[in-house]
Amino acid sequence: MPAVSGASDLFQLLRDGQPRTRTELADLFGVARSTVALRVEALMELGLVAPVDDAVSTGGRPSSRFALRTETKAVLGVDIGASHLRVGLTDLSGARLVDASRDLLVSEGPEAVLDTVAELGAELLQRAGRSADDLLAIGIGVPGPVEHSTGRPINPPIMPGWHGFDVPGYLHARFGVPVLVDNDVNVMSVGEREAAWPDVEDLIFVKVATGIGAGIICNGALLRGADGVAGDIGHIRVPRGADMLCRCGNYGCLEAVAAGPAVARKLQASGHAAEDSLGVVALVNQGDHEALQLVRQAGRDVGEVLSACLSMMNPAVIVIGGAMALTGEHFIAGVREVIYSRTMPLATQHLQIVQSASGLDAGVVGASMLAIQHALSPESIDGMLAGVSP
Amino acid sequence: MPAVSGASDLFQLLRDGQPRTRTELADLFGVARSTVALRVEALMELGLVAPVDDAVSTGGRPSSRFALRTETKAVLGVDIGASHLRVGLTDLSGARLVDASRDLLVSEGPEAVLDTVAELGAELLQRAGRSADDLLAIGIGVPGPVEHSTGRPINPPIMPGWHGFDVPGYLHARFGVPVLVDNDVNVMSVGEREAAWPDVEDLIFVKVATGIGAGIICNGALLRGADGVAGDIGHIRVPRGADMLCRCGNYGCLEAVAAGPAVARKLQASGHAAEDSLGVVALVNQGDHEALQLVRQAGRDVGEVLSACLSMMNPAVIVIGGAMALTGEHFIAGVREVIYSRTMPLATQHLQIVQSASGLDAGVVGASMLAIQHALSPESIDGMLAGVSP
Structure with a gap:
């Protein structure tokens, strides 16, 4: 589906936040206005792009400019420390919606800690008035080395029971979204x-x-x-x-x-x-x-x-x-x-x-950023578009 | 000129060396075949893209597949050492066409050294049977710190007279192409x-x-x-x-x-x-x-x-x-x-x-690579396309 696959490029362009008309987009990509219209429609169906409200400047006519929509979807940023857990729900601009923290020893093991993450995540979605469908990705920092390709901790000295544990798989089973895991200092x-x-x-x-x-x-x-x-x-x-x-x-x-x-x-x-x-x-x-x-x-x-x-x-x-x-x-x-x-x-x-x-908040901010970067990457957008008819 | 500006993206895609038909390119970009034809034509006019000779597989019909053409254009790689000068002319795949070296003290100053570079460069173009028009860029490594944005050496300890000298400008006046200058170790x-x-x-x-x-x-x-x-x-x-x-x-x-x-x-x-x-x-x-x-x-x-x-x-x-x-x-x-x-x-x-x-050759190879990367960058291709009518 070429028209829809082109939608991903169009989306990457709109990530700068600047609203553009279909004609401007057609010029920028060197394609027909009708092709652009199809792509914009696919992105609107995903809730990622929306008409911009510029009724004032156009005298009340429906807007013809489109822009990235950051406020409809959300990501979860998780900071797992040696003895604490901090979780924040942010929109796609990185603005914090709600957050929570809990005293918890990482040494209690992956199931206990990640069950608490899942519980707090569900609670935050509810507090922010969002559904599970609004969640696009989860980012997590842990206090130990992580194998980047799999998101599994590797011989983490202060995380007994976590070696090789499939952190992304465990949380994906609960939320059905991509889960990015990295070392806490990288995330910070x-x-x-x-x-x-x-x-x-x-x-x-x-x-x-x-x-x-x-x-x-x-x-x-x-x-x-x-x-x-x-x-x-x-x-x-x-x-x-x-x-x-x-x-x-x-x-x-x-x-x-x-x-x-x-x-x-x-x-x-x-x-x-x-x-x-x-x-x-x-x-x-x-x-x-x-x-x-x-x-x-x-x-x-x-x-x-x-x-x-x-x-x-x-x-x-x-x-x-x-x-x-x-x-x-x-x-x-x-x-x-x-x-x-x-x-x-x-x-x-x-x-x-x-x-x-950013002090103690750097972990949650960084984990949210990892999740947003992933959620808006060409690969993720392509994947989402694959489920939409052009 | 959107069609021609799209040609740059098309060119970046072809840099992988794989030949493609107009139809394949149209699908990949989600644009009309006629639009692709215009872009291919512009790139052919620049000598950067050519039909692939696959007469055998198509039974003698003219080829309909196009690929990056690496052998028509050339770049100059220059390695300036404390007491030597090495110059190589390569095509856009990095294959060496001809080279030369000269014993020369960098301390003789920028004019003396760069005049010799220009002389050797002209000699290499002639030996390889190329015209000055075939040259796309020059890459140079020098034994001292270089300000990346301007290509000027900055307080280089073993290069008296070179501080702040406009190396790119001096050689651009001779060859009319972009000149990239970097520290020799970076280049190596x-x-x-x-x-x-x-x-x-x-x-x-x-x-x-x-x-x-x-x-x-x-x-x-x-x-x-x-x-x-x-x-x-x-x-x-x-x-x-x-x-x-x-x-x-x-x-x-x-x-x-x-x-x-x-x-x-x-x-x-x-x-x-x-x-x-x-x-x-x-x-x-x-x-x-x-x-x-x-x-x-x-x-x-x-x-x-x-x-x-x-x-x-x-x-x-x-x-x-x-x-x-x-x-x-x-x-x-x-x-x-x-x-x-x-x-x-x-x-x-x-x-x-x-x-x-790569031993003593690393400097010339690296300088050529810098020049090729620049010559094939979207900015350079856009610049070349600006001179071509779609």
Whole structure:
């Protein structure tokens, strides 16, 4: 069905949000106005395109301009953390309709966690007054490595029972829509870019919490790498950590030196009560001198690794997120101190090193973006059009 | 002129090399056969598309299938090194027609060098029996940083007189075609991928010679970074170099520790005659024990930096090129030794670490590829079509 398959290209053009007449579209594609009319009709039947209400400018005549319709359909963005679950329902422009969160241990296993995701998803659809038919896709971030082609977690250290679990299949059985799964830091980097740096092509998002990892956007796209483990910077060796054993079995990994638990352990050794990253943040906020010094040093260690990363990638922006970023300028000052002393001026002249703007919301925003990108991709639109008669 | 502007899309489709009939093209684009006929005609007028000779299969009737025509037009690939100039003329499939090289110091300045490029280019066109009209674009790699948007070298340390010089303008005045200029290592990484790893999406090409730099292909595209200096790994700090001053003014840079001159200086200090990288290579090939040890250690130092790079980028292939790679397995063994002991298994399980396959030819191959990619881009084809009546 050529006319309808051409509808997908027409849709991609309309994704810029600009309304166009049938004649304008016919000119842009070099096809007959009648062909365009068929394509527009197919997209309207799917609820993805609608006439624009410009009655005012045309004196009351029915509008002849058409545009992408973002508000009729929705996607679900899911952020699964070590001990929390956040879910948001957004429309196709990324605008949040409703959201919910739940304290829940990822270690309870995939069925328990994903059943809760399904329950919250259904609840959000209801609260927003949407039917299951309005849902186009689900995006999920999980705290571990994910095989990109299948969406299955691969040997995730803090997710017992999840290895190889068919996350997309499990939720597809409940909602009947495509399910995109990715590592949480990758998802957060997409969310942070969408929320704060939409025009930046090269960005590194670093999460510093119980572990350390990075999500890398280069040439405007998420970098997954050959085995899907790009951004695994927590196990790069830092000189200061030569005698520190990491949970990975190597000595001197950045994570063993500068992540939340490493700093918390040092504070405990000198009699402070700091269980984890948030305990460290609390001490910093109280102005504890030792906590300030240790957090600054952790920032320097992270800066050491990042200075190598930015010599290689030359990003425009480095965003520091995760619980340790809540210590604010103390941590970031350490990062900046090392980066500006170690890196060639040409690579840092326009560099911005900032705290995450979307904060704890980056996971849900990013997961929604993955779902929207997939839902509006040529492949998805072609699939939807296959069910429509031209 | 919509029909002709649609011709550009049609051309992009034909870039896969597969011949198609007008009817097949009409179906693929969802437009009338007569519209396709107009577009094909415009592309034939440009010499970019031609009927395929399949007289045998159709029993002698004139062919009705059309395909990309790669052999009628040509591009010039230019590799400018510190002390050499290599030029190749290739057709649009990248097949080399003729080439030439010249010993020439880049320090003689842009006019002297580019006049020689122009002279060799004209000579190659003549030798290949082509006219200036057959030339579509010129690609050039230079041994220094280049501002991507303008093609002008930016403070290149070993190219006195070239800072801010309008390389594209100078050669455009001679040949009247687009001129693409990029850093030599970027160009070599494109050439190496084209020649040896066409299906690999994530690759790091490392040149180890007088300096050390990398060309990075990620998600299938060259990474330039925010300021065009991605891949500048020669100034990442290595622990072993703490007291070694680099020409950049910092201490401990990889380049100050492991590039050709650093190794040559150590050999000189113990009474060997080694002027530069090639002197080191000669001693290694003679089996000199000290040279072997020093080259292996230089490999370890490069491996140290690369282990950080690959934790971040997770490439499928690391290619070692430049003069020091001519020491063969001795250097690469040092690289592998450190990478496999330092890096998480998930990032190295499928990794290949290899010597450059295209060797000294990578620069010309890559420069030709840049020129071909530009010449066949939608923008260029649109520009050419603007001069053709539909």
